Amino acid sequence: xxxKVDPLDTSKxxxxxxxxxxxxxxxxxxxxxxxxxxxxxxxNTNPQIFYETNTFTVQIYNTYLSSDSNINIQIKKGLSLIxxxxxxxxLKSFYxxxxxxxxxxxDYNPKLESRNNIxxxxxxxxxxxxxxxxxxxxxxxxxxIVIKIPLKETPISKDLIEEYKEQNFNPxxxxxxxxxxxxxxxxxxxxxxxxxxxxERIYQNFTIxxxxxxxxxxxxxxxxxxxxxxxxxxxxxxxxxKVLLGNSSLFNIEIFKCYENISKVF
Numbered sequence: 001x002x003x004k005v006d007p008l009d010t011s012k013x014x015x016x017x018x019x020x021x022x023x024x025x026x027x028x029x030x031x032x033x034x035x036x037x038x039x040x041x042x043x044n045t046n047p048q049i050f051y052e053t054n055t056f057t058v059q060i061y062n063t064y065l066s067s068d069s070n071i072n073i074q075i076k077k078g079l080s081l082i083x084x085x086x087x088x089x090x091l092k093s094f095y096x097x098x099x100x101x102x103x104x105x106x107d108y109n110p111k112l113e114s115r116n117n118i119x120x121x122x123x124x125x126x127x128x129x130x131x132x133x134x135x136x137x138x139x140x141x142x143x144x145i146v147i148k149i150p151l152k153e154t155p156i157s158k159d160l161i162e163e164y165k166e167q168n169f170n171p172x173x174x175x176x177x178x179x180x181x182x183x184x185x186x187x188x189x190x191x192x193x194x195x196x197x198x199x200e201r202i203y204q205n206f207t208i209x210x211x212x213x214x215x216x217x218x219x220x221x222x223x224x225x226x227x228x229x230x231x232x233x234x235x236x237x238x239x240x241x242k243v244l245l246g247n248s249s250l251f252n253i254e255i256f257k258c259y260e261n262i263s264k265v266f
Contacts, residue, residue, distance in 0.1 A: 008116055008206055008240055016112045024055060025108070025122070032058055032104055037131035045099050045128040052077070057107045062088075062100035062128070075223055079107045080121050081148040087140035091125055094139035099128035110237070118208070118226075119149035119238035141232055147214070148225040149238045157204065158221040164202075172226075173216050174207040177243045203243065211237045 039047040039060075049060035050073075057079055061070070074081055088101040104124045110117035125134040160171045169176055169184050176182055177199050184193040193201075210216045210228035214236050217227040230236050 008242065015115070018113070021112055025106075028056055028058065028106060029122075032060065032106070033131075033133070036060060036102060036104065036126050040102075040126075040128060040131035045102070047102065055109050055112065059105045059107075060102065062102050075150075078150045078152055080105070080119060080150065081225065082121075082123060083146045084123075084125075086143060087136055087145055088125065090139040090143070091134050091136060095127065095134060097128060101134065102126040102128055102131070110239075114239065116241065117237060117239045118151060118154055119211075119236065121147065121149070121237075122235045124234060136234065137232075144229040144231050146217075147210070147228045147230050147236055148220065149210070149228065149236075151208075151219070151224045151226055154208075154240065155204075156219065156221075156224065160202070160204070161219055161221055170216065170218060171202050171204065172206070172208045172219060174209070174241070174243050177203055177207070199243070205242075206240045207243055209239055209241050211239065214238070 035049060036047065039045075039049075046062055047060050049058065051058040057077065059074075059079070071081060082105060084103055088103065091097075091101050102125070104126065106122045108120040108122070110120040113120070125136055126132065127134055156172070164171060164184070167184060169182075176184070177195060180195055184198065185191070186193050208216060208219075208226055210226070210230065211233075213233040214228045214230040217229055219226050226238065228236065228238065
Protein backbone atom coordinates (compact mmCIF):
# COMPACT_ATOMS: atom_id res chain seq x y z
CA UNK A 1 0.00 0.00 0.00
CA UNK A 2 2.87 2.38 0.75
CA UNK A 3 4.08 2.40 -2.85
CA LYS A 4 0.72 3.62 -4.20
CA VAL A 5 0.11 7.24 -5.12
CA ASP A 6 -1.85 9.26 -2.57
CA PRO A 7 -3.25 12.42 -4.25
CA LEU A 8 -5.28 13.50 -1.24
CA ASP A 9 -3.80 16.31 0.82
CA THR A 10 -6.33 17.26 3.46
CA SER A 11 -3.82 19.46 5.31
CA LYS A 12 -4.21 22.13 2.62
CA UNK A 13 -7.99 22.23 2.25
CA UNK A 14 -9.76 25.56 2.09
CA UNK A 15 -7.25 27.48 -0.05
CA UNK A 16 -9.78 30.30 -0.47
CA UNK A 17 -12.19 31.24 2.34
CA UNK A 18 -15.71 29.94 1.76
CA UNK A 19 -17.26 33.38 2.04
CA UNK A 20 -14.96 34.63 -0.73
CA UNK A 21 -15.87 31.65 -2.95
CA UNK A 22 -19.55 32.31 -2.29
CA UNK A 23 -19.15 35.98 -3.25
CA UNK A 24 -17.31 35.04 -6.46
CA UNK A 25 -20.08 32.65 -7.48
CA UNK A 26 -22.82 35.16 -6.66
CA UNK A 27 -21.11 37.85 -8.75
CA UNK A 28 -20.58 35.47 -11.69
CA UNK A 29 -24.24 34.47 -11.53
CA UNK A 30 -25.41 38.09 -11.38
CA UNK A 31 -23.30 39.29 -14.30
CA UNK A 32 -24.09 36.31 -16.55
CA UNK A 33 -27.82 36.65 -15.83
CA UNK A 34 -27.63 40.27 -16.98
CA UNK A 35 -25.73 39.21 -20.11
CA UNK A 36 -28.43 36.69 -21.02
CA UNK A 37 -31.26 39.15 -20.33
CA UNK A 38 -29.53 41.84 -22.41
CA UNK A 39 -28.88 39.40 -25.25
CA UNK A 40 -32.52 38.30 -25.42
CA UNK A 41 -33.78 41.89 -25.19
CA UNK A 42 -31.62 42.66 -28.23
CA UNK A 43 -33.34 39.80 -30.11
CA ASN A 44 -30.32 37.52 -29.85
CA THR A 45 -31.87 34.25 -28.73
CA ASN A 46 -28.85 32.24 -29.83
CA PRO A 47 -26.01 33.70 -27.71
CA GLN A 48 -22.55 32.21 -28.03
CA ILE A 49 -20.53 33.42 -25.08
CA PHE A 50 -17.29 31.88 -23.88
CA TYR A 51 -15.36 33.63 -21.12
CA GLU A 52 -12.34 32.06 -19.42
CA THR A 53 -10.34 33.06 -16.31
CA ASN A 54 -8.10 31.18 -13.88
CA THR A 55 -11.02 30.98 -11.46
CA PHE A 56 -13.94 30.06 -13.71
CA THR A 57 -15.05 29.48 -17.30
CA VAL A 58 -18.48 30.61 -18.48
CA GLN A 59 -20.33 29.15 -21.45
CA ILE A 60 -23.68 30.50 -22.62
CA TYR A 61 -25.35 28.83 -25.59
CA ASN A 62 -28.46 26.94 -26.60
CA THR A 63 -29.02 23.38 -27.73
CA TYR A 64 -28.10 24.27 -31.31
CA LEU A 65 -24.52 24.41 -30.05
CA SER A 66 -24.62 21.00 -28.39
CA SER A 67 -22.63 19.79 -31.36
CA ASP A 68 -19.42 17.87 -31.88
CA SER A 69 -17.49 21.11 -32.43
CA ASN A 70 -18.67 22.50 -29.11
CA ILE A 71 -17.79 19.25 -27.36
CA ASN A 72 -14.31 19.28 -28.89
CA ILE A 73 -13.73 22.80 -27.60
CA GLN A 74 -14.75 21.78 -24.09
CA ILE A 75 -12.48 18.72 -24.16
CA LYS A 76 -9.56 20.81 -25.40
CA LYS A 77 -10.14 23.34 -22.60
CA GLY A 78 -10.50 20.59 -19.98
CA LEU A 79 -14.11 21.51 -19.16
CA SER A 80 -17.04 19.40 -18.05
CA LEU A 81 -19.32 17.83 -20.64
CA ILE A 82 -23.05 17.78 -19.92
CA UNK A 83 -25.81 16.26 -22.02
CA UNK A 84 -28.57 18.85 -21.71
CA UNK A 85 -30.62 17.70 -24.70
CA UNK A 86 -33.39 15.73 -22.97
CA UNK A 87 -33.88 18.26 -20.19
CA UNK A 88 -33.84 21.17 -22.63
CA UNK A 89 -36.49 19.47 -24.78
CA UNK A 90 -38.65 18.86 -21.71
CA LEU A 91 -38.29 22.47 -20.65
CA LYS A 92 -39.16 23.69 -24.14
CA SER A 93 -42.33 21.60 -24.08
CA PHE A 94 -43.23 22.42 -20.47
CA TYR A 95 -42.97 26.18 -20.99
CA UNK A 96 -44.46 26.00 -24.50
CA UNK A 97 -41.47 27.63 -26.15
CA UNK A 98 -40.94 27.80 -29.90
CA UNK A 99 -37.22 28.59 -29.66
CA UNK A 100 -34.39 26.67 -28.07
CA UNK A 101 -33.72 26.96 -24.34
CA UNK A 102 -30.63 28.99 -23.40
CA UNK A 103 -28.06 27.20 -21.25
CA UNK A 104 -25.49 28.67 -18.89
CA UNK A 105 -22.69 26.44 -17.65
CA UNK A 106 -19.91 27.58 -15.35
CA ASP A 107 -16.87 25.46 -14.57
CA TYR A 108 -15.21 26.76 -11.42
CA ASN A 109 -11.63 25.91 -10.50
CA PRO A 110 -12.36 23.00 -8.12
CA LYS A 111 -9.10 23.51 -6.21
CA LEU A 112 -10.24 26.85 -4.80
CA GLU A 113 -12.11 25.18 -1.99
CA SER A 114 -10.21 21.91 -1.55
CA ARG A 115 -7.30 20.09 -3.16
CA ASN A 116 -9.48 16.98 -3.11
CA ASN A 117 -12.11 18.51 -5.41
CA ILE A 118 -11.95 17.55 -9.08
CA UNK A 119 -15.10 19.25 -10.35
CA UNK A 120 -17.24 22.23 -9.34
CA UNK A 121 -19.94 22.97 -11.89
CA UNK A 122 -23.02 25.15 -12.03
CA UNK A 123 -25.66 25.17 -14.75
CA UNK A 124 -28.97 26.91 -15.33
CA UNK A 125 -31.62 27.21 -18.06
CA UNK A 126 -33.13 30.42 -19.42
CA UNK A 127 -36.10 31.45 -21.51
CA UNK A 128 -35.40 32.66 -25.07
CA UNK A 129 -38.48 34.92 -24.71
CA UNK A 130 -37.41 37.20 -21.87
CA UNK A 131 -34.12 35.77 -20.54
CA UNK A 132 -35.65 34.70 -17.23
CA UNK A 133 -34.37 31.60 -15.45
CA UNK A 134 -36.40 28.45 -16.02
CA UNK A 135 -36.97 26.09 -13.11
CA UNK A 136 -35.84 22.68 -14.33
CA UNK A 137 -37.44 21.06 -11.26
CA UNK A 138 -40.85 21.25 -12.91
CA UNK A 139 -39.77 19.54 -16.12
CA UNK A 140 -36.78 17.28 -15.54
CA UNK A 141 -35.88 17.21 -11.85
CA UNK A 142 -36.03 13.42 -11.61
CA UNK A 143 -34.51 12.70 -15.01
CA UNK A 144 -30.81 11.90 -14.78
CA ILE A 145 -28.42 14.29 -16.49
CA VAL A 146 -25.14 12.76 -17.65
CA ILE A 147 -22.23 14.89 -16.48
CA LYS A 148 -18.66 14.14 -17.50
CA ILE A 149 -15.98 15.67 -15.31
CA PRO A 150 -12.34 15.91 -16.46
CA LEU A 151 -9.87 14.19 -14.17
CA LYS A 152 -6.92 16.32 -15.34
CA GLU A 153 -4.06 15.74 -12.87
CA THR A 154 -5.73 12.84 -11.04
CA PRO A 155 -3.38 9.81 -11.30
CA ILE A 156 -5.75 7.33 -12.93
CA SER A 157 -4.43 3.94 -14.04
CA LYS A 158 -6.00 3.19 -17.41
CA ASP A 159 -4.58 -0.34 -17.39
CA LEU A 160 -6.26 -1.06 -14.08
CA ILE A 161 -9.60 0.24 -15.35
CA GLU A 162 -9.38 -1.87 -18.51
CA GLU A 163 -8.40 -4.98 -16.53
CA TYR A 164 -11.70 -5.07 -14.63
CA LYS A 165 -13.95 -3.36 -17.17
CA GLU A 166 -15.58 -6.57 -18.41
CA GLN A 167 -16.76 -7.33 -14.87
CA ASN A 168 -18.23 -3.81 -14.50
CA PHE A 169 -15.87 -3.21 -11.59
CA ASN A 170 -14.54 0.32 -11.25
CA PRO A 171 -11.28 0.44 -9.22
CA UNK A 172 -12.08 4.03 -8.25
CA UNK A 173 -15.62 3.42 -6.99
CA UNK A 174 -15.76 3.06 -3.20
CA UNK A 175 -18.53 0.46 -3.25
CA UNK A 176 -16.07 -2.07 -4.65
CA UNK A 177 -14.20 -1.98 -1.33
CA UNK A 178 -17.12 -1.68 1.08
CA UNK A 179 -19.81 -3.93 -0.39
CA UNK A 180 -19.10 -7.64 -0.03
CA UNK A 181 -22.12 -8.46 -2.16
CA UNK A 182 -20.40 -6.92 -5.17
CA UNK A 183 -18.65 -9.91 -6.68
CA UNK A 184 -15.29 -9.72 -8.41
CA UNK A 185 -13.85 -12.87 -9.98
CA UNK A 186 -10.17 -13.76 -10.08
CA UNK A 187 -9.47 -14.56 -13.74
CA UNK A 188 -6.82 -17.12 -12.77
CA UNK A 189 -8.47 -19.10 -9.97
CA UNK A 190 -12.10 -18.39 -10.84
CA UNK A 191 -12.81 -17.54 -7.20
CA UNK A 192 -14.11 -14.31 -5.68
CA UNK A 193 -11.59 -11.60 -4.82
CA UNK A 194 -12.40 -10.68 -1.23
CA UNK A 195 -12.82 -7.12 -0.02
CA UNK A 196 -9.54 -7.29 1.92
CA UNK A 197 -7.71 -8.57 -1.18
CA UNK A 198 -9.20 -5.81 -3.29
CA UNK A 199 -7.95 -3.21 -0.83
CA GLU A 200 -4.50 -4.79 -0.81
CA ARG A 201 -4.14 -5.44 -4.54
CA ILE A 202 -6.42 -3.01 -6.40
CA TYR A 203 -7.23 0.00 -4.21
CA GLN A 204 -5.14 3.05 -5.21
CA ASN A 205 -5.46 4.95 -1.90
CA PHE A 206 -8.35 7.06 -3.17
CA THR A 207 -11.78 6.76 -4.76
CA ILE A 208 -13.89 9.17 -6.80
CA UNK A 209 -17.23 10.58 -5.71
CA UNK A 210 -19.54 12.47 -8.06
CA UNK A 211 -21.08 14.30 -5.09
CA UNK A 212 -24.59 14.59 -3.70
CA UNK A 213 -27.43 13.21 -5.85
CA UNK A 214 -24.92 11.90 -8.36
CA UNK A 215 -23.85 8.34 -9.14
CA UNK A 216 -20.48 7.36 -10.56
CA UNK A 217 -21.10 5.34 -13.73
CA UNK A 218 -17.70 4.84 -15.31
CA UNK A 219 -14.40 6.42 -16.24
CA UNK A 220 -13.78 7.16 -19.90
CA UNK A 221 -10.11 6.49 -20.43
CA UNK A 222 -9.96 7.93 -23.96
CA UNK A 223 -10.41 11.53 -22.76
CA UNK A 224 -9.86 10.92 -19.03
CA UNK A 225 -13.38 11.84 -17.90
CA UNK A 226 -15.41 10.46 -15.04
CA UNK A 227 -19.05 9.91 -16.00
CA UNK A 228 -21.78 10.73 -13.48
CA UNK A 229 -25.57 10.45 -13.51
CA UNK A 230 -27.06 13.32 -11.53
CA UNK A 231 -30.60 14.17 -10.44
CA UNK A 232 -32.07 17.02 -8.40
CA UNK A 233 -28.92 19.11 -8.52
CA UNK A 234 -27.63 22.00 -10.61
CA UNK A 235 -24.31 22.34 -8.79
CA UNK A 236 -22.47 19.00 -8.77
CA UNK A 237 -19.17 18.93 -6.93
CA UNK A 238 -16.97 15.87 -7.49
CA UNK A 239 -14.05 14.97 -5.25
CA UNK A 240 -11.50 12.34 -4.27
CA UNK A 241 -11.96 10.52 -0.99
CA LYS A 242 -10.62 7.69 1.14
CA VAL A 243 -12.48 4.42 1.60
CA LEU A 244 -14.07 4.23 5.04
CA LEU A 245 -13.87 0.61 6.17
CA GLY A 246 -16.39 -0.90 8.55
CA ASN A 247 -15.50 -3.32 11.33
CA SER A 248 -15.70 -7.10 10.98
CA SER A 249 -19.15 -7.34 12.57
CA LEU A 250 -20.57 -4.97 9.96
CA PHE A 251 -18.96 -7.03 7.21
CA ASN A 252 -20.62 -10.14 8.68
CA ILE A 253 -24.00 -8.43 8.46
CA GLU A 254 -23.30 -7.64 4.80
CA ILE A 255 -22.48 -11.30 4.15
CA PHE A 256 -25.86 -12.26 5.61
CA LYS A 257 -27.52 -9.77 3.28
CA CYS A 258 -25.74 -11.35 0.32
CA TYR A 259 -27.10 -14.79 1.23
CA GLU A 260 -30.52 -13.26 1.77
CA ASN A 261 -30.46 -11.83 -1.77
CA ILE A 262 -29.42 -15.20 -3.18
CA SER A 263 -32.28 -16.97 -1.40
CA LYS A 264 -34.80 -14.62 -3.00
CA VAL A 265 -33.76 -15.85 -6.44
CA PHE A 266 -34.82 -19.44 -5.72
